[in-house]
Amino acid sequence: MTTERSFSDLRLYDKTCAALIADPDITGDLLLIGLWLARATVLNDPEPGEGRWSTKAIAAAVYGRRQSGTFLIREALRKDLPRYDPFNDNPGEAQCGAPMPRAPFCRRSVTISGFRTDPDTGRMVPFAVCGRKDHQQWWREQDREQRALLAELGDRVPKPPANTGGALQRHIRRIGWAKFYKLLDTRWEPPAEGASTRKPTLTVVTNDEFEPVEDAARPVLTVHEGGWR
Known part of the structure; x- marks a missing residue:
């Protein structure tokens, strides 16, 4: 089924991709992830659900059948965690x-x-x-x-503000990043500045079973553990 896209969505997608490409902090795998997320979140392509918005789906688009793809995608996202360095x-x-x-x-x-x-x-x-x-x-x-x-x-003793990471978050705004970051690294804590107060919708994958978090108004992004598969 083809989704009808408005001119404003297409313009937003174009602007988002241009901003991602122009951002010096977004290169390599992170840029490919950002372009995939821009298409998914702005154009709804692919539509969310059934694991279609996931690190595994991004890996399949970026690396094809490469076995280490999911692991590499997660590592690139972990390096973009907002943090103080x-x-x-x-x-x-x-x-x-x-x-x-x-x-x-x-x-x-x-x-x-x-x-x-x-x-x-x-x-x-x-x-x-x-x-x-x-x-x-x-x-x-x-x-x-x-x-x-x-x-x-x-x-x-105050927490220092983040001075690195969070590059994708600057451009991709239709994902509940705070919860997603926590799924990527359970030790991660929101930095002193810019901590998200929005309630995200994400899917946690446990033993290959999807457990949707409440609040279906937010987009779903899935973290797949066990990248070597």
């Missing part, structure tokens, strides 16, 4: 941050590196030292103090 906040190589008598910091190459949390913002800043024993002792003392402070503050 401390490396995005702190580009470049870390330097020794231990204080010096005649300079603010040592700035030598590091042997111990990591991050420490800013208790006011929740964002993470580089925390690294060189091989000097006194600098490493300073690092350990600072680390103990940081851990004690964070334990004392507990939930009062």
